[in-house]
Amino acid sequence: MTRTISDDAVRRLSGAIQIPTLSMLNYADTDFSAFDTFLQFLQDAFPLLHATLEREQVNTYGLVYIWRGTRPEREPILLMAHYDVVPAEDLAGEWKYPPFSGTVAEGRVWGRGTLDIKSQLIAHMEAVETLIRAGFTPERDIYFAYGHDEEISSGTNGATIIAALFKQRGLRFAGILDEGGLVVTGAIKGVRSPVALIGVSEKGHCNYEITVRGSGGHSSMPPKKTALGQAAELVTRIERHPLPARLTPTVLTMLQRVSVEMGGLTRFALQNTWLLGGLVKSLLANSAETNAMLRTTCAPTMARASDAENVLPQTATVNINVRLLAGDTIDSVAAHFRKLAGDMPVEIRPLSRTEASPVSPSSGEFYEQIEKLTQKWFPDAIVVPYLVMGGTDSRKYADSSDHIYRFTPIQVTNEEKNAIHNRDESISIENYAGMVHFFEALLESF
Numbered sequence: 001m002t003r004t005i006s007d008d009a010v011r012r013l014s015g016a017i018q019i020p021t022l023s024m025l026n027y028a029d030t031d032f033s034a035f036d037t038f039l040q041f042l043q044d045a046f047p048l049l050h051a052t053l054e055r056e057q058v059n060t061y062g063l064v065y066i067w068r069g070t071r072p073e074r075e076p077i078l079l080m081a082h083y084d085v086v087p088a089e090d091l092a093g094e095w096k097y098p099p100f101s102g103t104v105a106e107g108r109v110w111g112r113g114t115l116d117i118k119s120q121l122i123a124h125m126e127a128v129e130t131l132i133r134a135g136f137t138p139e140r141d142i143y144f145a146y147g148h149d150e151e152i153s154s155g156t157n158g159a160t161i162i163a164a165l166f167k168q169r170g171l172r173f174a175g176i177l178d179e180g181g182l183v184v185t186g187a188i189k190g191v192r193s194p195v196a197l198i199g200v201s202e203k204g205h206c207n208y209e210i211t212v213r214g215s216g217g218h219s220s221m222p223p224k225k226t227a228l229g230q231a232a233e234l235v236t237r238i239e240r241h242p243l244p245a246r247l248t249p250t251v252l253t254m255l256q257r258v259s260v261e262m263g264g265l266t267r268f269a270l271q272n273t274w275l276l277g278g279l280v281k282s283l284l285a286n287s288a289e290t291n292a293m294l295r296t297t298c299a300p301t302m303a304r305a306s307d308a309e310n311v312l313p314q315t316a317t318v319n320i321n322v323r324l325l326a327g328d329t330i331d332s333v334a335a336h337f338r339k340l341a342g343d344m345p346v347e348i349r350p351l352s353r354t355e356a357s358p359v360s361p362s363s364g365e366f367y368e369q370i371e372k373l374t375q376k377w378f379p380d381a382i383v384v385p386y387l388v389m390g391g392t393d394s395r396k397y398a399d400s401s402d403h404i405y406r407f408t409p410i411q412v413t414n415e416e417k418n419a420i421h422n423r424d425e426s427i428s429i430e431n432y433a434g435m436v437h438f439f440e441a442l443l444e445s446f
């Protein structure tokens with residue numbers, strides 16, 4: 001399979017990177033003129049696509065395209081990405097090439113959005129444009145949905161509204177593919193081959209604000225336990241009593257597939273979890289990365305109490321950032337905290353509510369098609385189902401499909417992966433070309 005692409009295609013990706021479609025902490029601060037420019041850019045860059053596909057703007061900047069197939073009675077497919085990016089100003093001086101220059105150098109395109117994730121959107125369009133030029137029409141209807149606020153407002157204004165519209169229209173998708181897992185090396189200890197991570201589920205997340213009440217007063221005559229002291233004790237209890245580890249089928253399948261390359265004990269234990277499940281869990285719990293696959297994690301991140309050095313706090317408040325594994329819920333974790341608090345005078349308030357997503361099967365026609373293509377594109381890789389630790393827009397579409405996957409078909413080093421949301425984000429032209437051809441092949445199979 002070829003990993004080359006025309007200079008024009010590279011220029012189109014670079015052009016998309018040059019438009020600063022920034023997600024702002026406060027949605028009202030968004031500079032929508034950049035988003036308007038981006039929408040116009042797409043129309044100019046992909047004329048055949050825009051002459052052939054239906055296009056809708058949902059809530060102004062959410063983008064939907066529909067490529068009508070020859071057999072509309074078959075269930076449609078949905079491909080996704082988002083076109084907002086995180087800001088880069090604070091690091092701008094440290095970038096090798098400016099973050100919105102779209103510089104093409106050293107065999108790469110540089111800038112914000114090259115890995116997260118304008119590249120996926122532009123690769124879709126490049127693939128569609130090529131296929132239309134070649135006279136291809138799909139059998140199924142193919143939908144494309146692109147959110148504009150994935151990064152900071154978690155798709156509240158984009159994906160959420162598009163998903164509601166699809167639901168209202170009674171659409172059911174045979175499969176959905178969004179950004180997510182990549183082909184990585186060195187991510188799992190002891191595994192030397194690249195591993196292609198096809199996300200089948202996402203952890204949920206919730207911030208809990210826990211407030212402990214105290215009596216206040218002057219610090220010269222403190223009680224045995226101040227509100228802050230009690231809050232500190234509760235934080236210690238939360239860290240000492242993690243939620244139980246569970247080897248979910250997704251994580252177990254993933255680890256078993258890669259275990260052929262692992263050391264003797266780990267491999268033996270993974271293949272005999274009926275006997276050694278406890279050992280596997282304790283081995284995995286040793287590393288922060290694999291521990292997060294096993295359980296709902298609770299990270300105390302913020303605390304506040306009295307405003308003055310000699311005033312006892314009336315209340316002490318801590319924030320616990322929680323990532324939920326399927327099986328635990330926002331309410332069950334709140335109950336866990338309440339139990340740990342015992343008779344402390346606490347109030348526990350979940351500030352946001354995103355439950356863990358349902359788990360899509362690592363089988364079935366759509367998954368197998370992605371798996372087969374991935375194996376073909378990355379012949380050295382071990383292809384595995386994967387639990388996505390962060391969040392993607394695709395979780396909003398759970399009512400429209402049981403087959404939702406998160407995967408971007410590029411192979412990255414740890415260094416490249418660390419450039420996401422960081423400085424020097426860039427994609428090799430070879431990787432980008434592979435991604436375009438992957439989507440061509442995927443679209444052709446529908």
Ligand SMILES: [Zn+2]
Pocket residue numbers: 082116117150179
């Ligand atoms: Zn993203």
